Amino acid sequence: MNDSDLIRGLLNQQTSAINYFVNSYQQLVYVLAVKMTNNKEVAEEITQDVMIKCIEKIGQFKQASKLKTWVYTVAKREVLNYIRINKLETTQLTENETFNPSSEEVELQLNNEDIKSVISKTFNQLSLELKELLTLFYLQELSLKEIAVITELSEANVRVKLFRAREGFKKVLSKKDISLLNQLRYD
Amino acid sequence: MTKHLTEIECFEYASNLIVDEALLGPLKMHLTNCDLCAKNVEIEQKLTSDVEATLAVNEEIDVKETVLNYFTKPATNLVGVDVYWASIAFLFISLLLVVGEVTSFNEAFPQLTYTTLIASAISALLLVDFFFKYLKYKKGITS
Numbered sequence: 001m002n003d004s005d006l007i008r009g010l011l012n013q014q015t016s017a018i019n020y021f022v023n024s025y026q027q028l029v030y031v032l033a034v035k036m037t038n039n040k041e042v043a044e045e046i047t048q049d050v051m052i053k054c055i056e057k058i059g060q061f062k063q064a065s066k067l068k069t070w071v072y073t074v075a076k077r078e079v080l081n082y083i084r085i086n087k088l089e090t091t092q093l094t095e096n097e098t099f100n101p102s103s104e105e106v107e108l109q110l111n112n113e114d115i116k117s118v119i120s121k122t123f124n125q126l127s128l129e130l131k132e133l134l135t136l137f138y139l140q141e142l143s144l145k146e147i148a149v150i151t152e153l154s155e156a157n158v159r160v161k162l163f164r165a166r167e168g169f170k171k172v173l174s175k176k177d178i179s180l181l182n183q184l185r186y187d
Numbered sequence: 188m189t190k191h192l193t194e195i196e197c198f199e200y201a202s203n204l205i206v207d208e209a210l211l212g213p214l215k216m217h218l219t220n221c222d223l224c225a226k227n228v229e230i231e232q233k234l235t236s237d238v239e240a241t242l243a244v245n246e247e248i249d250v251k252e253t254v255l256n257y258f259t260k261p262a263t264n265l266v267g268v269d270v271y272w273a274s275i276a277f278l279f280i281s282l283l284l285v286v287g288e289v290t291s292f293n294e295a296f297p298q299l300t301y302t303t304l305i306a307s308a309i310s311a312l313l314l315v316d317f318f319f320k321y322l323k324y325k326k327g328i329t330s
Contacts, residue, residue, distance in 0.1 A: 013258050015255065018251075018254060018255055018258060019251060019255070022250060022251045022254050022255075023251065026248060026249070026250050026251070027247060027248070030244070030246075030248050031244045034244055034246075035242065035244070040246065044248050044250065047248060047250055048250045048253050048254065051250060051254045052254055052257050052258075055254070055258065115237050115241075116237065116240065116241045119237060119238055119241040119242070120241050120242075123241070123242060134238070134242065135242065137202075138235070138238055138239050138242055139239070139242055139243065139244070144204065159199070159204065162198075162202075163194075163195050163198050163199075166198055166234070166238075167194075169234065169238065170234070
């Protein structure tokens with residue numbers, strides 16, 4: 001089913017179109033929601049709301065972008081609304097350090113499990129914007145152009161922010177932040 | 188290209204963000220000749236795969252049923268008196284009876300001819316309109 005047929009079906013609220021739409025997009029929305037909220041139950045609830053909202057408001061989709069991009073935009077707004085209304089806590093990494101470890105140092109100090117723990121911990125401390133960017137880039141494999149449309153940033157800005165987020169990972173994986181690793185090992 | 192790749196170039200190359208062949212060609216050429224840069228790109232690629240593996244969400248959800256339920260209208264139980272339409276019908280019939288009682292339309296409005304006939308015709312049209320609206324309403328709630 002192509003996007004045009006799907007949209008026509010959704011406008012008429014046909015069961016087959018709703019089924020197809022939910023099957024195609026629920027997991028994508030869930031991944032974004034779970035990564036931004038870090039809560040599976042909340043993410044599932046948001047996914048339901050996003051699916052319903054998209055079907056109800058499909059008439060507002062002007063087809064200027066891909067349907068997938070529009071669904072992500074709706075999902076992003078829904079997640080941000082949920083976080084704002086329910087006052088979910090988010091934390092941000094401080095950006096005052098400019099330590100650049102050599103890649104060899106990173107490799108030598110940490111094994112695979114350590115690396116995953118540190119990446120996971122670091123990701124949870126990122127700002128919502130960076131969480132969204134990294135999720136769209138690494139997990140949804142969207143192009144820079146599509147990410148730029150969803151996040152309402154320029155492509156160059158997305159590129160720089162992705163690089164900085166990545167630097168954040170490298171920074172905490174470095175020798176300077178070995179205390180974090182020790183803390184994770186004792187958690 | 189004689190210079191080593193910068194960190195951002197390593198990142199962009201490893202993440203397939205460079206699509207311009209004019210930039211990509213010299214980078215590839217340099218990487219075949221420079222072990223240090225090749226190693227840096229390899230480490231960037233390793234970091235990418237680590238990030239992807241760590242952030243991956245393995246749980247799958249299925250909200251299809253909830254969404255479908257939301258869009259499926261429940262059938263209205265038509266057993267019993269439909270209070271809304273019964274009230275309107277009652278008021279309408281009462282109005283017709285009251286109009287029927289007024290026999291002096293022609294005397295009240297001597298300047299108009301066939302006043303009673305016109306009033307009856309309007310009432311009849313309203314009754315037909317009411318009947319069709321009811322049919323439409325009934326069809327709407329049972330579909």
